[in-house]
Amino acid sequence: MKTAPEEFARQMKREHKRTDMAPFECYIAGKPAKGFKLSYMTDAGGMAYQLIVSGVANGQPVLVQLTLDIDPYKNEDIPALPRQIVQLTPTAQLTTAK
Numbered sequence: 001m002k003t004a005p006e007e008f009a010r011q012m013k014r015e016h017k018r019t020d021m022a023p024f025e026c027y028i029a030g031k032p033a034k035g036f037k038l039s040y041m042t043d044a045g046g047m048a049y050q051l052i053v054s055g056v057a058n059g060q061p062v063l064v065q066l067t068l069d070i071d072p073y074k075n076e077d078i079p080a081l082p083r084q085i086v087q088l089t090p091t092a093q094l095t096t097a098k
Contacts, residue, residue, distance in 0.1 A: 005054035005063060009036035012050060012065075016040035027087040028055035028062050035064075039071070047071070053086050 013019045019040040026035050033055025042048050051066045066082050075087050 003054070005034070005052055006036065008063070008065075009038065009052045012052065013038055016048075026051075026053055027090050028053060028064065028085060029057040030087070030090060031055055031057065033062075033086075037072075051086065057085070 009021060013021050016038070017040070019038050021036055021038050024035055024037055026033050033053050035051055035053035038050040038052070040048055046069060049068045049071050051064070051068070051072065053064045055062055062085070064082070064086050066078070066086065068077070070077055072078055072088060075083055075089060078086060078088070
């Protein structure tokens with residue numbers, strides 16, 4: 001049985017032709033989370049990268065869908081506001097907060 005985030009990622013993959021989908025591990029509010037990265041060509045001819053991440057923050061289930069025009073490799077590749085929620089690597093500020 002597929003998880004809801006995996007099924008959502010597969011649904012997004014069906015919406016775009018020739019989409020690559022890869023699982024990855026990341027963090028939501030400093031806590032370990034799992035996600036899927038989709039890479040596909042846009043109608044304008046460029047690339048788009050979509051992160052679909054699920055986890056738990058403050059005891060609540062969270063699902064984040066983020067579309068970027070660059071392939072994110074480090075936290076700084078994610079815009080400042082969504083980076084407060086999703087991180088590719090743990091940050092000292094978030095991992096030490098209680």
